[in-house]
Amino acid sequence: MKEIVIATKNPGKVKEFKTFFAEYAIDAVSLPELSREINDIEETGSTFEENAALKAEQIAELLQIPVLADDSGLVIDALAGRPGVFSARFAGEPKDDQANIDKALHELQGVETVDRTARFVCVLAVAIPGETTQFKKGYCEGSIARVQAGHNGFGYDPVFIPDGYTETMAQLSSDEKNQISHRSNAIRQLDDWVKNLQ
Ligand SMILES: O=P(O)(O)OP(=O)(O)OP(=O)(O)OC[C@H]1O[C@@H](n2cnc3c(O)ncnc32)[C@H](O)[C@@H]1O
Numbered sequence: 001m002k003e004i005v006i007a008t009k010n011p012g013k014v015k016e017f018k019t020f021f022a023e024y025a026i027d028a029v030s031l032p033e034l035s036r037e038i039n040d041i042e043e044t045g046s047t048f049e050e051n052a053a054l055k056a057e058q059i060a061e062l063l064q065i066p067v068l069a070d071d072s073g074l075v076i077d078a079l080a081g082r083p084g085v086f087s088a089r090f091a092g093e094p095k096d097d098q099a100n101i102d103k104a105l106h107e108l109q110g111v112e113t114v115d116r117t118a119r120f121v122c123v124l125a126v127a128i129p130g131e132t133t134q135f136k137k138g139y140c141e142g143s144i145a146r147v148q149a150g151h152n153g154f155g156y157d158p159v160f161i162p163d164g165y166t167e168t169m170a171q172l173s174s175d176e177k178n179q180i181s182h183r184s185n186a187i188r189q190l191d192d193w194v195k196n197l198q
């Protein structure tokens with residue numbers, strides 16, 4: 001089976017990439033699955049593109065093979081776009097999904113439903129040794145719930161209500177999430193590249 005290395009250590013992302021790539025009969029292999037230990041990459045960029053490139057290019061350089069990386073996050077309009085690129089560590093180190101949700105809900109206390117608009121953003125970077133890195137960007141528009149609900153997915157899914165839905169992303173099945181998510185919207189744009197993977 002063909003393989004593609006995904007430069008991530010996030011188990012929620014890994015599960016989604018495995019599902020997407022299985023449709024192309026490709027095995028998506030994450031960093032913890034590699035036989036060699038890969039140190040954490042510092043995400044020092046100020047944009048999703050910069051961080052996605054840092055992850056993809058450093059791992060591609062190290063392994064000398066094509067690598068895909070995902071930098072993603074939640075952009076909340078009433079918080080002037082925060083947590084954005086800082087989504088993973090919004091509530092500090094170590095990264096804690098529940099603490100991040102609590103902080104987002106706390107900062108949105110008193111904000112009316114119409115003003116709770118937000119979007120998930122996913123930037124995929126494909127780094128191939130010796131070539132220019134390619135980027136694809138996907139969005140999922142929605143709003144932030146007043147209370148969290150649901151246990152599916154990961155990260156901010158329990159507080160994100162996609163537009164056109166009344167439930168949170170964490171109340172949707174993984175199939176439903178994968179039809180509308182920022183990650184699936186970005187990956188669909190890679191369709192031609194994925195089909196031509198050697
Ligand atoms: O860098 P890697 O190893 O890929 O894993 P990470 O969790 O640190 O990933 P990011 O740096 O891209 O941070 C993105 C954060 O945004 C959130 N996020 C991204 N995609 C999400 C999704 O589909 N559902 C819910 N939250 C998501 C989640 O909290 C992530 O930790």
Ligand SMILES: [Mg+2]
Nearest residue numbers: 010043071088
């Ligand atoms: Mg990260």
